[in-house]
Amino acid sequence: MIEIKNLSKEFQTADGTVEALKDVSLTIHDGDIYGIIGMSGAGKSTLVRCINMLERPTEGQVLIDGQDIGALSKAELRKARREITMIFQGFNLLMQRTCLKNICFPLELAGVNKTDAKKRAMELLEMVGLPDKANAYPAQLSGGQQQRIAIARALATEPKVLLCDEATSALDPKTTHSILELIRDINHRLGISVIIITHQMSVVEEICSHVAILDEGRVAEEGLVSEIFSSPKSKAAKRLVFPEGADEILLDSKGERRIRVVFSGAVASRTPLIAKMAMEEHIPASILGASTRSIGDKAYGNMLLGITGDDDMVRRAMEYLRSIPDVLVEEVTDNV
Structure with a gap:
């Protein structure tokens, strides 16, 4: 378990002190994708x-399994x-080394003999779906392959925690999805705790079970992804969940x-929900804003x-709307 307790971080700059983090406290449980x-x-x-x-x-x-790091x-x-261990947006591979030797590098630093390191690296190449790239150099690979x-x-040193700092930000949507699927598979297969740092709500929605929303160095909101996405409470969460700013639409008519x-x-x-409500309940409604998509059915x-009524x-x-399974409804009474 990772426990972050009352964490603050200041940087000294030419313009004075910058407070990057302000009293941040989070708990991340073993095996979670957070x-x-x-x-x-932020x-x-x-x-x-x-x-x-x-x-x-x-x-x-910062306590990991009770140990103050x-x-x-x-x-x-x-x-x-x-x-x-950590992965980054820019991959940070050693360009003069082959893929196999890149994977062997942390094992060499840990004192693992070359035979065992090579065996472990080949197993990992298989795990990430690139067994044929052992002798290729990073420059010969696509961004997703890198x-x-x-x-x-x-994964070479068999870590307990994998930190992903904007790891998919440089990738196209299709490649991002494949990398997130790989991370999810690794999490399930190895039980590794994963912390995803991102500015993309789609990434959190696809892979994370819990989320913390940072705003100006503070935790604005945290909890289950499903709950925060369904009913964000803080202004920071609403800005991220509803980026189109639909809540800011002014009332067009009295009442x-x-x-x-x-x-x-x-x-x-296939039947439009709002049209169905108008036909069955005689309740006309105008759509002021929408951001929806279908995944499967x-x-x-x-x-x-x-x-207006x-x-x-x-x-x-x-x-009527609440009677539909997996639909949440609330009246909007203030702007964000």
Whole structure:
């Protein structure tokens, strides 16, 4: 288990002190895939670098299985980092080494003999789906293939924790999906805890079970991905979950009420939901904004409706929409 307790980090700059992290506390359980998300400058990368002490926090602790990582000696920290490995947006492969030798590199540093290191590296090449690239150089590979080699290298020392700092940001959507599938498979197969640092809600939605949203160095909101995506409470979470800003649409006519409908895996129907509500319940509604998509036969996303009517009509509309499985409904009463 990873426990981040009251973590703060300050940097001294020419313009004064910058507070990158402010009293951050999180708990990440063994085997979890945990997302940390926020806008640029929120403190995400600083936080992940504090977890393995590439950055020393100004205050607070990072405990891994009860051990205070910040209290370790240099030699103890080097040993601990074999169990807390990291992959990056830029892959960080050694361009003059073959893929096999890139994977062998951390094993060499750990004192593993060449025969055992090569055997382990070949097993990892198989695991990441590139057994035929042992003698290729990174420059000969695509971006997705390079990241697979970086993942294999990160797994070489059999870590307990894998840190992913914007690991898919440089990849196209299809390649991103394949890398996330690989990380999920590794998590299930090896039981490794994974921490995903990203600015992309789609990444968190696809792979993470829990998420923390950082805003200006603080934890604005945390919890199950399904709960935060369905009903974000903080302004920072709402900005990320509803990037189109639909909540900011002004009321166009006197008496219009706004209802947000969130689809979290509802069975998609060929009959338009709003038209069906109008026909069956005689409740007309205008669509003020929507961001939805279908995955298989399931619908995901959100929709903002405008309803002009009395309290009874709004109540009936909400009851009708709530009767649909995997649909959450709330009235929007303030702007974000």
